[in-house]
Each structure stands twice: as C-alpha cells, then as structure tokens.
Amino acid sequence: MRLTIQTKLFLSHFTAIILVSGSVGTYFYQSATENLMNALQSRLKNSAALISQGLSIDNLDRIRDESDISDPVYKKNVVALREFIKANPDIAFVYIMRKLDDKVFFVIDSDMQDPALPGEEYEHDIPELMEGFLRPSVDEYITEDKWGFFLSGYSPLDGGKDDYMVGIDMRADEVQSKFEKIRLAGFLSLAFSIILATIFSRLLTISFTRRISSLTTRFASIAPIDDDVAVDMRGDELDQLSRSFDLMSKRLSIKQQQIDANEIELRKAHGDLEQRVESRTAELVLTNEKLLQEIAERKNVERILEETSRTDYLTGVLNRRAMTDRLEQVLSQTARGSKSFCTILLDIDHFKIINDKYGHDVGDQVLKHSVEKLKGCIREADELGRWGGEEFLILAPETELVEADNLAQRLCRELAAASIVLQRQEISVTASFGLTRYQPGENLAACLKRTDDALYAAKAEGRNCVVVIEPR
Incomplete structure (x- = not known):
C-alpha cells in the first residue's frame, strides 16, 4: 500500500515531536529526581543538625552497656528522640552513637520494637556516618543494615569535640513513594505530549498538503486539460503536482519563441541592471562598514561606562x-x-x-x-x-x-x-x-x-x- 503525502507528513511530524518532547521530558524527569534526592538529603542533614543543637552530651559517658537503659539520662534522651519522630512521621529512627578509636557504638536508639542497646557496635563501614562525628553529613545513596534500607543524616554533638553523633533514618519506602509521585507526573506529561503531538502533526500536515493541492489546482488553471484527454489519478499528491507541472511546462514551451525574440532587449536591460546593482552594493557595503564601526564604538563606550561605574576613579580598584x-x-x-x-x-x-x-x-x-x-x-x-x-x-x-x-x-x-x-x-x-x-x-x-x-x-x-x- 502506497501512503499519501499527508500520511507521511503526519507520521514524520508526529515522530519528531514525540522524540523532542520525550527527550525534554526525560531531562526534566531526571532533574526532578535529582532535585528530590538533594532536597531529601538536605532535609536529613539539616534535621540532624537541628536535633544535635537540642541535645547535650552531659552524662552520656555514663551510658556504656545494656544495663544502663534504666538510667534517667538514657530515659530522658529516648523520650526527646521519640518526640521528634512523632513530629516527623516520615522519619523512622533517631539515635545517638559514640566513636571509640575506629569503632562506632550505639548509645541511645529511639526504636520502640527492636532498639539497638547501649554499647552495641555498629559494624557497617559508612563514610558519611564517620564524617557525621566531625560535621553534618548525609548518605549519598540508600544504605542497608539489619534494620532495613534507609537514607540517613548525621550531625556531631557539641561541635564534634567529644566523639558523639546523632543520626536520623528515613525508610527507603518513604523515599520510594516520593519518587513514585514524580514518575506518575512524568507518565501524565508523556500522555499529554502524545495528544498535543497528534493535534499539532495533524494541523501541520493539513497546512502543508493544502498548499500542494492549491499548487496543483493553479497549474491546472494555467494549462487546462482538454476534455478528450484522460486524467491520470495514480500516485500521491506530489505525483499529481508533478504531472500538472509537466503539462503546464509543455503548454508554456509554445511561448518560448516569443521569449527568444525579446532576449536581446532583456540582456541589455540585464547589463544596465547589473551596473546599478554593483553601484548600490558598493554603497551598502560602505554603509554597513560605518554601521559596524559605530556599533563597535558604542560597545566600547558601554564597556568603559560599566567599568567606571564599578571602579574608583582615582585608584582603579573596586568602588x-x-x-x-x-x-x-x-x-x-x-x-x-x-x-x-x-x-x-x-x-x-x-x-x-x-x-x-x-x-x-x-x-x-x-x-x-x-x-x-x-x-x-x-x-x-x-x-x-x-x-x-x-x-x-x-x-x-x-x-x-x-x-x-x-x-x-x-x-x-x-x-x-x-x-x-x-x-x-x-x-x-x-x-x-x-x-x-x-x-x-x-x-x-x-x-x-x-x-x-x-x-x-x-x-x-x-x-x-x-x-x-x-x-x-
């Protein structure tokens, strides 16, 4: 089956628009996911830093092993950490850790079901966690431990001077749900793009083929077909346009003899015209050079004015x-x-x-x-x-x-x-x-x-x- 020009144009325009919108949509989707991850990381880091300012390391050295869970200091800090979780439902756990040499131990954990006990060693080597003893930090990627998959933020207590750090965990499913919302928005955007691509492709195709049909009609009016001549309707719109053009050319060739008779006069007129064009072109070149010179001078003046407005006239340094x-x-x-x-x-x-x-x-x-x-x-x-x-x-x-x-x-x-x-x-x-x-x-x-x-x-x-x- 031979496709018409209208169908070919529709498919080509539709494909081009889909490719462009798909590329743009992919770019914005990736940007949105990166921005969301950056926002989550920033929130975790800032939240950890905020919690660290509200906690004190006083008497934390008293909490060394699981026998200290009855210590008033332990209970007070557990209550404070759990109050923060109540105010932030998407936060799973908050905990305080102690660093001894190159090892890390739990001090207090907010988990109500399976908390890490005081003195329990955290065996995972996470660079961002170790950095949290010096300055606020956050996991670059989702990490896994025995409690599950998390994205965590960390911040030192008392400016990182006493090897204590507070950490907060956000569950991976919470992070994943936020990304699902972005994916849904992306799918809706893609569907909307397909609808728009269909509409615009249809409009462009109709506009283009209408001009081809118009040209075919105009050629036929210039060189009308005799009633006794069979009309060939095979091919697409361009084939019909080509046949109309060929027929018009044959009819117009009859007038070529008249054109040849006027050729000498046209050549003479052409020579006069070339001379006038050369003269006018020289004038335009000169005018263009002057205009370019004026533009360059104006840009130079603007540059000088800009420098003058920013520098001290006497010393040449910034004002x-x-x-x-x-x-x-x-x-x-x-x-x-x-x-x-x-x-x-x-x-x-x-x-x-x-x-x-x-x-x-x-x-x-x-x-x-x-x-x-x-x-x-x-x-x-x-x-x-x-x-x-x-x-x-x-x-x-x-x-x-x-x-x-x-x-x-x-x-x-x-x-x-x-x-x-x-x-x-x-x-x-x-x-x-x-x-x-x-x-x-x-x-x-x-x-x-x-x-x-x-x-x-x-x-x-x-x-x-x-x-x-x-x-x-």
Missing part, C-alpha cells in the same frame, strides 16, 4: 558599591555551603595631615602608592576596594581568621617599610587594620560593623597595627 555587591555574592556562596570569609578594613594613618601639609595632589599620590603596595601583597583570590576616603576594604574569601591575620600583618609591615618620595621629600605611610571573620547566619551589616570596631580599636592602640575581633 564601595561594587565591593558591596561582591560581598553579597560571597555571603550567598557561604549560605550554600562554601567556607566563610574574612574582611579587613584599613585606614591610612594621619592622612589628613598629609593633605594639609603637602596638598591634595600629594594625598592622591599617597593613595595610589598605598593601593599599589596592597595589590602587590594580597593573594590572587583576595579583592581590594576603596571603602571611602582613605579607607580600603579587603575581602578574603574562604579564609580562616589566622590566615587573614597573617595577611593583614604582612600588609601592615610592607606598607610601613615602603616610603614614597614626593616633592623631593620622603613620606612614610602607615595604616591601621581591623579584621574579623563572617559568622554564618549573621547579616552582612553586623560583620562590617565588627570590622569597623576592630579598625577603631587599632587606631586607639596607636595606629600602624592590626586588631582582630572574633565573631561571637
């Missing part, structure tokens, strides 16, 4: 607005799990005296000199910005307080050791430094206020020094 934007970006990265950062605020000592004694031009040169020295000493990842007047702010991302202190001390020494000669006079430049570390969870203003307090403390101590204020 306060750009530095604030950068601080907000690093704060967001810290909130998503990156290491914390430190801020260093420095003030050129006795800068007003320099301005009053030597003039503002010399003051500007001192600022430029100081910036060059600072840029030469900070690390590649650090960022320097003019905070206002003679104050400069240094952002040290993913940096501990000790590292930032060493950096500030080095900057203080290097700046004091490098004098500048202006107006045939040697001018010594020093600066006071205030330093602190961002405490996760606080707002940016609190961190900057602490940095400012540290700077003022450095000035109060006699300037040309570094003062560190640790976050509370």
Whole structure:
C-alpha cells in the first residue's frame, strides 16, 4: 500500500515531536529526581543538625552497656528522640552513637520494637556516618543494615569535640513513594505530549498538503486539460503536482519563441541592471562598514561606562558599591555551603595631615602608592576596594581568621617599610587594620560593623597595627 503525502507528513511530524518532547521530558524527569534526592538529603542533614543543637552530651559517658537503659539520662534522651519522630512521621529512627578509636557504638536508639542497646557496635563501614562525628553529613545513596534500607543524616554533638553523633533514618519506602509521585507526573506529561503531538502533526500536515493541492489546482488553471484527454489519478499528491507541472511546462514551451525574440532587449536591460546593482552594493557595503564601526564604538563606550561605574576613579580598584555587591555574592556562596570569609578594613594613618601639609595632589599620590603596595601583597583570590576616603576594604574569601591575620600583618609591615618620595621629600605611610571573620547566619551589616570596631580599636592602640575581633 502506497501512503499519501499527508500520511507521511503526519507520521514524520508526529515522530519528531514525540522524540523532542520525550527527550525534554526525560531531562526534566531526571532533574526532578535529582532535585528530590538533594532536597531529601538536605532535609536529613539539616534535621540532624537541628536535633544535635537540642541535645547535650552531659552524662552520656555514663551510658556504656545494656544495663544502663534504666538510667534517667538514657530515659530522658529516648523520650526527646521519640518526640521528634512523632513530629516527623516520615522519619523512622533517631539515635545517638559514640566513636571509640575506629569503632562506632550505639548509645541511645529511639526504636520502640527492636532498639539497638547501649554499647552495641555498629559494624557497617559508612563514610558519611564517620564524617557525621566531625560535621553534618548525609548518605549519598540508600544504605542497608539489619534494620532495613534507609537514607540517613548525621550531625556531631557539641561541635564534634567529644566523639558523639546523632543520626536520623528515613525508610527507603518513604523515599520510594516520593519518587513514585514524580514518575506518575512524568507518565501524565508523556500522555499529554502524545495528544498535543497528534493535534499539532495533524494541523501541520493539513497546512502543508493544502498548499500542494492549491499548487496543483493553479497549474491546472494555467494549462487546462482538454476534455478528450484522460486524467491520470495514480500516485500521491506530489505525483499529481508533478504531472500538472509537466503539462503546464509543455503548454508554456509554445511561448518560448516569443521569449527568444525579446532576449536581446532583456540582456541589455540585464547589463544596465547589473551596473546599478554593483553601484548600490558598493554603497551598502560602505554603509554597513560605518554601521559596524559605530556599533563597535558604542560597545566600547558601554564597556568603559560599566567599568567606571564599578571602579574608583582615582585608584582603579573596586568602588564601595561594587565591593558591596561582591560581598553579597560571597555571603550567598557561604549560605550554600562554601567556607566563610574574612574582611579587613584599613585606614591610612594621619592622612589628613598629609593633605594639609603637602596638598591634595600629594594625598592622591599617597593613595595610589598605598593601593599599589596592597595589590602587590594580597593573594590572587583576595579583592581590594576603596571603602571611602582613605579607607580600603579587603575581602578574603574562604579564609580562616589566622590566615587573614597573617595577611593583614604582612600588609601592615610592607606598607610601613615602603616610603614614597614626593616633592623631593620622603613620606612614610602607615595604616591601621581591623579584621574579623563572617559568622554564618549573621547579616552582612553586623560583620562590617565588627570590622569597623576592630579598625577603631587599632587606631586607639596607636595606629600602624592590626586588631582582630572574633565573631561571637
């Protein structure tokens, strides 16, 4: 059986739409499952961290073996763990573990039917569980032990100092039920895609074949078929269009002699037209070059304006607005799990005296000199910005307080050791430094206020020094 063009087009369009929608649907399904797993892992990790904050390790050393289940400390903590499970029905178990050397032992288990007894060793080697004694962590995949299949989150008690950890388990069937909902949504989406593919394929096919039929009718009207000639209806729409076109060509060939008679005049007109086209093309090329040049100049101006809006006109470092934007970006990265950062605020000592004694031009040169020295000493990842007047702010991302202190001390020494000669006079430049570390969870203003307090403390101590204020 020979298919018509309409049927072929319908099948091809339908197949293409299904392939595209299927690929997109597969991508979004995979993304949804990954996002769900990430959300479950994040919830388990955060829940474990939250529980750990509400538990105390006081007297947990008293609970060593199964004889201690009658101890008031054991009973109190079991009640607390079971209260959490009541508030979170999808959580199966909550437990506290102790690490001795490389072994892990149960201390308290919330299971009401078959609880792990105090002192019972947990024999499974799970890297995420061991990490939970140091920092909040979560299983990367569903794990199996004698109690079943689980996805678990862990968090140390008392900051991981005393080898105690709290863990929470979510049953695999709870996780699986959440994925089943995503699969159902995927199947419904696929069915909806098939319906839409059928409708759109039908509409596209009708639109395309209608044009073929229209062309066939127009060809037949240009070259009408005589009544005594049999009409061949074999083949599909394109075959019929081809026959109509052939018949029209034969009829039009009769007029070729008239076309040949006008060929000379057409060639002459063609030559004139080519000349005019070449002239016009040259004008268009010139206009296009000018337009491209204007576009390039405009982009360059836009780039310069963008740089100007973000940099200090005198020193060339980031201005306060750009530095604030950068601080907000690093704060967001810290909130998503990156290491914390430190801020260093420095003030050129006795800068007003320099301005009053030597003039503002010399003051500007001192600022430029100081910036060059600072840029030469900070690390590649650090960022320097003019905070206002003679104050400069240094952002040290993913940096501990000790590292930032060493950096500030080095900057203080290097700046004091490098004098500048202006107006045939040697001018010594020093600066006071205030330093602190961002405490996760606080707002940016609190961190900057602490940095400012540290700077003022450095000035109060006699300037040309570094003062560190640790976050509370």
